[in-house]
Amino acid sequence: MRNILLLLFSLAGGLTLSGITANVYRLIAKTKPETRAATYTYYGVMLLAGPSVLVDNSTRSFRKKECSRTAYGFALGLAAYWSFMLGAILVEIAI
Numbered sequence: 001m002r003n004i005l006l007l008l009f010s011l012a013g014g015l016t017l018s019g020i021t022a023n024v025y026r027l028i029a030k031t032k033p034e035t036r037a038a039t040y041t042y043y044g045v046m047l048l049a050g051p052s053v054l055v056d057n058s059t060r061s062f063r064k065k066e067c068s069r070t071a072y073g074f075a076l077g078l079a080a081y082w083s084f085m086l087g088a089i090l091v092e093i094a095i
Contacts, residue, residue: 006091010087014084014086015079017090018051018052018082018086021049022049022053022056025049048086050082051079051080051082057075058072
């Protein structure tokens with residue numbers, strides 16, 4: 001039971017970290033990075049914000065009927081795994 005709770009906590013923590021990072025970046029940054037430093041910063045932020053952005057973009061595409069259910073499921077699975085890995089790192093740092 002402890003392992004299942006740790007898995008769920010890691011998944012939720014990673015998705016929360018991703019959402020907070022994505023929203024703070026959207027508030028601060030311009031739409032497109034223009035300099036090399038801004039591009040590298042964008043890539044660094046996307047390492048943390050990636051799962052939230054991926055879920056948002058894939059859900060938007062799925063609702064517009066631009067992708068299949070299989071592609072949408074793959075994107076959600078990838079985002080879940082990415083969130084879990086971020087959350088596992090977060091839990092490891094906290095412990």
